[in-house]
Amino acid sequence: MSERQKRIGFAGCPPEEVLAPRRNEELVDLDNLVEGAEARSELLLPRTTCRIIRRILDNALALDLDEVVIDEGYGKCDAARGLVEVLEGLLDIPIVRTQNENREGMGTPVCDSDLPVRRKMELILEGLVRPETPKVRREPRPRAAIWGVPAADLAIYDLLPDGAQILGWARCLEHRTPADWALEMYVPEGVPTVFFAQTFCPKNVVAQHLARQHGGLHVDVDGTLSQPVRAKIEAFLRFRGAHE
Amino acid sequence: MALLADFGTTWTKLLDTRTGERQVLATRDAREQKADVATGHNARRRASRHVNELIAMAQGGERLLGEPEFLLLDVGSRDVKYVHMRRGELVGMDWTTTCGALTGFTLELLGHYYGLDYGKIQPSGKSVPVTCGVLGMEQLFELVSEGVSEEEAVARFARGIAVNAHRFIGEPEQFYLSGGMCENRLFLGSFPEGVEVRPLGRFVLVEGLAAELSRT
Numbered sequence: 081m082s083e084r085q086k087r088i089g090f091a092g093c094p095p096e097e098v099l100a101p102r103r104n105e106e107l108v109d110l111d112n113l114v115e116g117a118e119a120r121s122e123l124l125l126p127r128t129t130c131r132i133i134r135r136i137l138d139n140a141l142a143l144d145l146d147e148v149v150i151d152e153g154y155g156k157c158d159a160a161r162g163l164v165e166v167l168e169g170l171l172d173i174p175i176v177r178t179q180n181e182n183r184e185g186m187g188t189p190v191c192d193s194d195l196p197v198r199r200k201m202e203l204i205l206e207g208l209v210r211p212e213t214p215k216v217r218r219e220p221r222p223r224a225a226i227w228g229v230p231a232a233d234l235a236i237y238d239l240l241p242d243g244a245q246i247l248g249w250a251r252c253l254e255h256r257t258p259a260d261w262a263l264e265m266y267v268p269e270g271v272p273t274v275f276f277a278q279t280f281c282p283k284n285v286v287a288q289h290l291a292r293q294h295g296g297l298h299v300d301v302d303g304t305l306s307q308p309v310r311a312k313i314e315a316f317l318r319f320r321g322a323h324e
Numbered sequence: 325m326a327l328l329a330d331f332g333t334t335w336t337k338l339l340d341t342r343t344g345e346r347q348v349l350a351t352r353d354a355r356e357q358k359a360d361v362a363t364g365h366n367a368r369r370r371a372s373r374h375v376n377e378l379i380a381m382a383q384g385g386e387r388l389l390g391e392p393e394f395l396l397l398d399v400g401s402r403d404v405k406y407v408h409m410r411r412g413e414l415v416g417m418d419w420t421t422t423c424g425a426l427t428g429f430t431l432e433l434l435g436h437y438y439g440l441d442y443g444k445i446q447p448s449g450k451s452v453p454v455t456c457g458v459l460g461m462e463q464l465f466e467l468v469s470e471g472v473s474e475e476e477a478v479a480r481f482a483r484g485i486a487v488n489a490h491r492f493i494g495e496p497e498q499f500y501l502s503g504g505m506c507e508n509r510l511f512l513g514s515f516p517e518g519v520e521v522r523p524l525g526r527f528v529l530v531e532g533l534a535a536e537l538s539r540t
Binding site: 316 | 405
């Protein structure tokens with residue numbers, strides 16, 4: 081009889097040498113939406129916790145996991161490090177703490193491609209579980225860009241024109257260098273850029289700063305994209321000529 | 325020729341571009357109303373073409389004012405929003421439905437509740453902190469229970485909304501106002517001293533839809 085496949089949840093961007101030996105098991109990215117996961121984090125975390133940290137906890141409690149692998153290095157926040165402690169207290173399974181200090185990038189072909197932006201983000205997120213290099217075409221003249229971490233509600237990406245560039249930590253994620261601050265801060269001049277962070281995320285400090293510096297738009301979203309934020313992004317892109 | 329609509333939370337504004345006729349209807353009486361081009365609540369489902377509120381507001385301001393630069397504030401029933409345009413470019417904007425939530429709605433509600441004529445109430449020099457309509461109302465009832473007249477308590481509430489809205493848009497010396505609050509004399513007189521408020525009326529967003537028509 082063959083051994084049962086383990087179900088392993090991971091959060092953030094653990095180092096490849098930690099993920100690779102686990103790819104024969106069922107790998108689940110806990111940062112991503114799992115339909116039906118009960119929102120137990122409402123009772124277990126402070127209200128000022130970002131939607132992604134909540135989601136990781138909800139998923140970890142809902143999925144009957146055999147192991148959790150978490151990046152708690154420089155590329156993650158104190159909330160993620162605190163979450164490791166919370167998970168250790170709640171789950172009776174191994175919690176593997178990792179620190180991804182990788183600086184040897186894998187490139188950013190998806191971030192710079194001509195694909196619709198939601199598809200780009202899906203490919204980047206799927207790439208952690210199945211590290212295949214998709215065949216994509218480079219967008220020579222991106223009409224807009226979006227900076228930030230992957231959003232809890234992917235609908236935000238539908239507001240941008242196809243080929244809009246992905247910047248910020250999501251770019252570091254495709255590059256597999258989550259602690260590469262210089263890459264995270266990279267913003268090309270002259271491209272209308274939406275600077276996004278989850279509500280309550282410390283990255284809002286730098287998102288707002290960069291938006292001022294580059295004449296962009298700073299938005300924060302707590303879970304589902306609201307009508308005012310949607311309208312602000314639409315208006316910003318419209319009056320900056322991003323859809324023409 | 326088209327029917328343009330601004331489906332507000334409480335009031336629906338209609339403009340028939342063929343006849344020039346303008347109508348203001350209670351939204352509860354206009355649930356089945358459809359339009360060719362619309363903005364506002366559920367506009368996507370009620371018109372063949374939808375324009376978001378900030379874009380309609382910016383275009384409406386440009387159409388009505390024809391000025392190289394303007395700052396336009398809209399205090400609605402449930403939200404507060406503004407646009408700052410300079411030579412056709414959007415240089416500032418915001419829209420909040422949390423801080424400032426339900427302020428316009430609450431002011432209208434209080435007017436009915438106490439039977440007040442906002443044209444006859446003197447603005448107050450004092451204000452109550454109106455974080456949102458509900459919390460502000462709690463403060464107002466506290467004042468009334470302490471013996472402050474209903475008129476004065478509501479005037480302080482109106483000043484609280486006005487001061488918050490003025491801060492929200494960066495405390496300019498002069499700005500334009502859009503929406504139903506343009507018709508509330510108490511509110512217009514409740515902004516900080518020296519601030520010039522220029523009311524543009526309730527049809528600014530609808531004018532923005534007319535501008536949208538001419539784009540195609």
